[in-house]
Amino acid sequence: MKLCTFNAGQDDRVGLTIDGETIVDVNLAYAGILNAAGEPKASSLADVVAPPEIIELIKGGASTEVALGEVAKAAAKGGLAGPNGEQAMFKADDVHIKAPVPAPSKIFAIAINNKQKFHIAEKPDCEEHPNYFIKVPTCLTGPYDPIEIPDIGIVGSEIEVAAVISKTARFVKPEDAMDHIYGFMTHNDITAHELRDTSEWIVSKRPEGDVRLTYSGRYKCFDTFSPMGPWLVTKDEIKDINNLSMVARHNGKDVQVGSTDDMVFGWDYLIPYLSAAHTLYPGDIVSWGTVISPEGVNFQKIDLRGEGGYLESEVEQLGTLNNPIKPI
Amino acid sequence: MKLCQYETNNGDKAIGLAIADGEKIADLKQVFQAVPTADQAGYQVPSDLQRLIEDGPAGLAAARAAENALLGSPDLLGNPEAVFAADAVRLCAPVSRPPKFFAIAINTRHNWEKALKPENPHATYFIKLATCIVGPHDDVHIPDIGYVGSEVELAVIIGKGGRHIPEDKALEHVFGYTVHNDITAHEMRKTTEWIQVKRPDGSEERLTYPGRYKNYDTFSPMGPWITTADEAPDPNKVTLRAWLNDDLVQEGSSADHVYGVAALISYLSDAHTLEPGDIISTGTVPPKPPWTHPKIDLGRIGGVLTTRADGFGELKNPIVFDEGVV
Numbered sequence: 001m002k003l004c005t006f007n008a009g010q011d012d013r014v015g016l017t018i019d020g021e022t023i024v025d026v027n028l029a030y031a032g033i034l035n036a037a038g039e040p041k042a043s044s045l046a047d048v049v050a051p052p053e054i055i056e057l058i059k060g061g062a063s064t065e066v067a068l069g070e071v072a073k074a075a076a077k078g079g080l081a082g083p084n085g086e087q088a089m090f091k092a093d094d095v096h097i098k099a100p101v102p103a104p105s106k107i108f109a110i111a112i113n114n115k116q117k118f119h120i121a122e123k124p125d126c127e128e129h130p131n132y133f134i135k136v137p138t139c140l141t142g143p144y145d146p147i148e149i150p151d152i153g154i155v156g157s158e159i160e161v162a163a164v165i166s167k168t169a170r171f172v173k174p175e176d177a178m179d180h181i182y183g184f185m186t187h188n189d190i191t192a193h194e195l196r197d198t199s200e201w202i203v204s205k206r207p208e209g210d211v212r213l214t215y216s217g218r219y220k221c222f223d224t225f226s227p228m229g230p231w232l233v234t235k236d237e238i239k240d241i242n243n244l245s246m247v248a249r250h251n252g253k254d255v256q257v258g259s260t261d262d263m264v265f266g267w268d269y270l271i272p273y274l275s276a277a278h279t280l281y282p283g284d285i286v287s288w289g290t291v292i293s294p295e296g297v298n299f300q301k302i303d304l305r306g307e308g309g310y311l312e313s314e315v316e317q318l319g320t321l322n323n324p325i326k327p328i
Numbered sequence: 329m330k331l332c333q334y335e336t337n338n339g340d341k342a343i344g345l346a347i348a349d350g351e352k353i354a355d356l357k358q359v360f361q362a363v364p365t366a367d368q369a370g371y372q373v374p375s376d377l378q379r380l381i382e383d384g385p386a387g388l389a390a391a392r393a394a395e396n397a398l399l400g401s402p403d404l405l406g407n408p409e410a411v412f413a414a415d416a417v418r419l420c421a422p423v424s425r426p427p428k429f430f431a432i433a434i435n436t437r438h439n440w441e442k443a444l445k446p447e448n449p450h451a452t453y454f455i456k457l458a459t460c461i462v463g464p465h466d467d468v469h470i471p472d473i474g475y476v477g478s479e480v481e482l483a484v485i486i487g488k489g490g491r492h493i494p495e496d497k498a499l500e501h502v503f504g505y506t507v508h509n510d511i512t513a514h515e516m517r518k519t520t521e522w523i524q525v526k527r528p529d530g531s532e533e534r535l536t537y538p539g540r541y542k543n544y545d546t547f548s549p550m551g552p553w554i555t556t557a558d559e560a561p562d563p564n565k566v567t568l569r570a571w572l573n574d575d576l577v578q579e580g581s582s583a584d585h586v587y588g589v590a591a592l593i594s595y596l597s598d599a600h601t602l603e604p605g606d607i608i609s610t611g612t613v614p615p616k617p618p619w620t621h622p623k624i625d626l627g628r629i630g631g632v633l634t635t636r637a638d639g640f641g642e643l644k645n646p647i648v649f650d651e652g653v654v
Contacts, residue, residue, distance in 0.1 A: 103427075105425065105457075105458055105459070106457050106458070106459070108539060109539075111523070111535065111537050112523055112525060112535075117525060117526075118523075120526050121523050121524055121525045121526060122523070122524035122526075122532075123523055123524070124519055124520045124522060124523075126519070126520050129520070131521055131522070131523055131535070131536075131537035131539065131540075132537055132539035132540065133454075133455070133537045133538065133539045134454070134455035134456070134457060134538075134539055134543065135455070136427075136428045136455055136600060137427060137428070138427075138428065138600050138601050138603070150598075150599075170545070196535075197533065198446055198447075199446040199448065199449070199450065200452055201446065201452070202433070202434055202440075202443050202444070202445055202446075202449075202452055203443055203444035203445075204434060204439060204443050205439075205442050205443055205444075206621070207620050208518070208620065208621065208622055209518075210444075211517070211518055211536075212534050212536070213433065213434075213452075213517075213536050214534075214535045214536050214537075215433050215452040215453055215454050215538065216454060216455075216537060216538070217430060217431075217452070217453035217454045217455055218452075218453065218599055221455065221599065221600060222599045222600070223491070223599070223600060223601050276653065276654060277471070277540055277543065277544045277545070278457060278459050278543060278544070278545060279459045279545050281459075293528075298528050298529070300527070300528075
């Protein structure tokens with residue numbers, strides 16, 4: 001199932017698409033289906049079983065899955081409408097498609113998780129583990145929205161796959177990890193690479209010795225630095241999450257190429273590892289880490305703002321972001 | 329005005345007015361009923377303080393009208409249905425699910441001046457998670473990850489959102505202030521949360537990531553209330569102290585901060601759209617000698633962590649050591 005959050009002029013709504021071109025308003029369509037079946041309280045029931053807000057929908061149980069299945073089945077036939085004839089099907093081009101989960105409680109992003117870079121890096125003398133940082137929801141922007149880049153030196157692409165958490169949990173076991181993931185999305189973890197190197201660090205002199213500290217609050221977190229979507233693809237649709245090709249193109253030229261097979265730490269490691277420290281909530285996002293550049297390109301030197309144009313981020317089976325670059 | 333979030337005996341959340349130096353809590357919704365209908369302006373007092381902050385001037389005016397009605401009415405002050413002893417209710421963190429939670433790193437002038445810095449230095453910061461936040465008297469859980477310590481701070485609660493806020497208008501965006509302890513896994517930061525990457529051009533860079541060492545569940549006790557901006561003492565001259573049991577382990581003043589509240593709001597808003605309820609924790613003060621970070625080992629020493637910002641209130645959090653949790 002491919003879900004999204006879209007806006008057709010009023011409130012944000014959960015959408016479902018079969019072909020990527022038509023978006024069905026899940027809540028209205030389900031109310032319409034119930035109404036046609038003679039259910040007297042179709043709208044109230046649909047609000048509970050097929051809520052119009054994505055995190056509420058993710059929290060839903062078996063009855064929500066049934067509702068989504070019915071909407072998907074009916075959508076394939078077409079002609080869906082709300083219980084009072086409201087428009088429930090939209091052309092994707094006619095609505096604003098937003099980040100699929102526009103207001104998550106948390107956004108984790110895993111640092112340096114590709115085999116090529118991880119294995120040559122110098123690491124602490126302990127069991128190998130990932131590092132990570134937190135992004136803020138104001139980073140999120142839709143799959144076709146502009147990425148707004150201030151004059152802060154080189155800002156570049158970091159294409160990633162992001163998972164959406166399905167339920168509240170702490171201390172998840174490796175064998176249960178996939179039960180805690182609802183689905184996956186394409187994400188570009190836009191990064192101010194130059195700012196990171198030149199200004200977001202300090203070497204603190206401490207009685208116990210010097211410590212070089214880098215802080216990711218700014219260089220990862222400017223508004224619009226997380227284009228995401230267009231779809232939240234439920235995990236059952238994905239054949240092999242560990243073998244999806246990933247490519248980022250700047251004005252048509254490949255600047256990052258790789259695969260989810262490049263990741264050092266997989267979901268059976270990451271979900272237990274994160275949940276050992278933090279209670280996970282439905283709708284939380286975990287971005288998996290980026291991939292490297294093709295031969296002859298260094299993606300950390302690609303100056304999106306200086307060169308302008310647009311950035312495409314494509315992950316096999318998940319979908320493609322296509323964001324214009326807007327210098328501000 | 330001191331506004332708090334509390335939990336009634338049956339587990340319902342409610343907004344409270346802290347009065348009598350915080351000895352008593354009045355239920356805002358009930359007290360608001362005593363405000364003349366014309367002055368209520370049709371406002372519905374929410375159960376969640378975050379909502380009242382989002383309601384902007386209307387929320388603040390309603391709270392003020394309620395406080396005036398309360399303080400002018402001995403009957404209401406004596407009504408056990410509306411006014412309780414503070415220790416008879418469970419105080420929660422004033423904002424438990426902020427849209428964003430920024431924390432400023434190394435803002436103490438002494439540490440900042442002797443540190444090696446970039447050519448044009450400015451504030452550095454990281455993001456904390458809402459799952460860190462617990463109430464002013466809740467347990468803080470310390471995992472089994474080496475010494476974990478205290479970082480007493482004053483936190484700003486944003487009232488009015490905005491981007492590119494000029495410094496001279498920044499304080500207009502403050503709803504109020506609260507006390508925060510930015511609990512930090514200092515040993516873990518030093519030993520495990522870094523990686524030295526080798527770049528294609530042959531250069532190397534050591535990167536540290538604060539995702540974990542700052543963000544375990546319960547690592548941000550906060551409260552006991554929000555002191556609204558209009559009644560707050562000068563936030564740039566606050567004595568900040570923390571005690572581990574009877575020992576004073578941190579002491580200093582926000583007067584020694586490199587970046588004051590207005591500068592921080594303005595700087596953050598250049599990068600991030602600020603929203604009502606956002607939290608900005610403004611930076612800690614050094615350990616009080618002979619205490620050092622390695623000695624302030626909350627998990628192994630145990631007991632009670634007391635966090636105070638003079639004029640803004642005090643947190644008292646029992647420490648629970650979670651052996652084996654890493």
